[in-house]
Amino acid sequence: MGTTRTIKNKHAANGSGIKGSKASKNGPVNDGVIKAKKNAGTRAPIPGSGVKGRPNLADILKKRKKRVYSEKELGLPQLNMVTPVGVQKPRGKKKGKVFVDDRESMATILAIVQAEKDGQIESKMIKARQMEEIREARRAEADKKESERKAKLEETKDSLRKKRKRPRAGGKTQDDDVNGFEAVKALAAEGTKAAKPKKKRVSFAAD
Amino acid sequence: MRPLTEPETKVVFDKLANYCTDLKSLIAPLDDGDRYVFRLNHSRVYYVRLSIANLATSISRDALLSLGTCLGKMTKTGKFRLHITALPILAEHARHKIWIKENGAQPFLYGSNVAKAHVGRWSEDCPEHSGCVVYSMADIPLGFGVTARSTAEARRLDPTGIVCFRQSDCGEYLRDEDTLFAG
Structure with missing residues (x-):
């Protein structure tokens, strides 16, 4: 302990000595001498002061030494070792768990949790509504497409039926234009047989 | 304790807020100046009057089996699991409700999820x-669970579709008799 103190004193004295040297006339040479005397103990300052014949300087130095000691004690770590973060204990903090037992702190936690939860549920509801709207729109669109498709199908069916009816009623001339004699033959067959020609008519319409 | x-x-509050709307009333002061507090013993959370909790301090931790209403259990990972014993508190302040028909009560109490065919009505x-x-x-509370579908979606669901996933039901009083209160 004693040695560490002296070493730190040296460093502290250096700093303070330099500052002092600026103020004093002699400069750093005197400071170096004085440091060496510090280590030696009480004997050193007496001859130094005797040689120079200036008791005031020695007194000032002594005062400075005292200041350095006080700085040391302010909270520098005593051992120059690395301490892991987990091992360092927080000063002035209570050890152990912090319980929540008073109504105020409980109410604040509750209010925070409740607000958080309400927000979550609200956003969930909004999301669900939006999704529902989108689904409805899609369904409506699909229905519309379906109905359109059906209408188109009906239309084509109707058109086909009309086409089929033409040769029956009075569209002979048109058919003649297309197929000529074959159509006439078919019509003739229709006139004689009621059941059979239907099939033929279908095949003919497909052509 | x-x-x-x-x-x-x-x-704990986070979990309770899933099921309850009004949590403030849980810790509100009572007429006689007393209030309810939460206490932890053997990783179980109890909801108990402060006066009773103070009385219970005279009993050692090991000797104290239960006090007040057991809300649930703290897991070792720090989560909280509600027990069926918390049902009276949840039922009082329920956020969403599902009523099930007579034919669905028994399957639910035996531990199955709630099918749409069993639902009498549900909150909008x-x-x-x-x-x-x-x-x-x-209107007798039978248990609690988590909704599988939103109300709108559940309407379009087929009768066998699951509407609510069971979390806890009154049948646990018998099924989990050994572990519900201790161990």
């Missing part, structure tokens, strides 16, 4: 995956 720490309190505007309390048609 000890009060809950801050993170524990948060976790209920989003999916939110906590709900299950009642019989006579």
